[in-house]
Amino acid sequence: MFNVYFLNKRDLLLCQLLQTVPSIGDHLTIKGRKSKVASVNSIDEKFYVEVIFENVNKTKPTTKPTIDISKKKKK
DSSP states (O other), rough: OOOEEEEETEEEEEEEEESSSTTTEEEEEETTTEEEEEEEEEEEEEEEEEEEOOOOOOOOSSSSOOOOOGOOOOO
């Protein structure tokens, strides 16, 4: 069992006790976000895994759906 710390830049994302350490180039999902392992460093019996998240482009709809005003009740 290995202590594995997942880092993004210098921010700690997650620490887990795992049976296998991920290798460079593996694809992971951390907190619902897809990522790729950039580097693995071991200090004492701790493994520090640097990950890079994939960019997600969120697009907004350009037009709003039209509402038929004639069907509304008039007061």
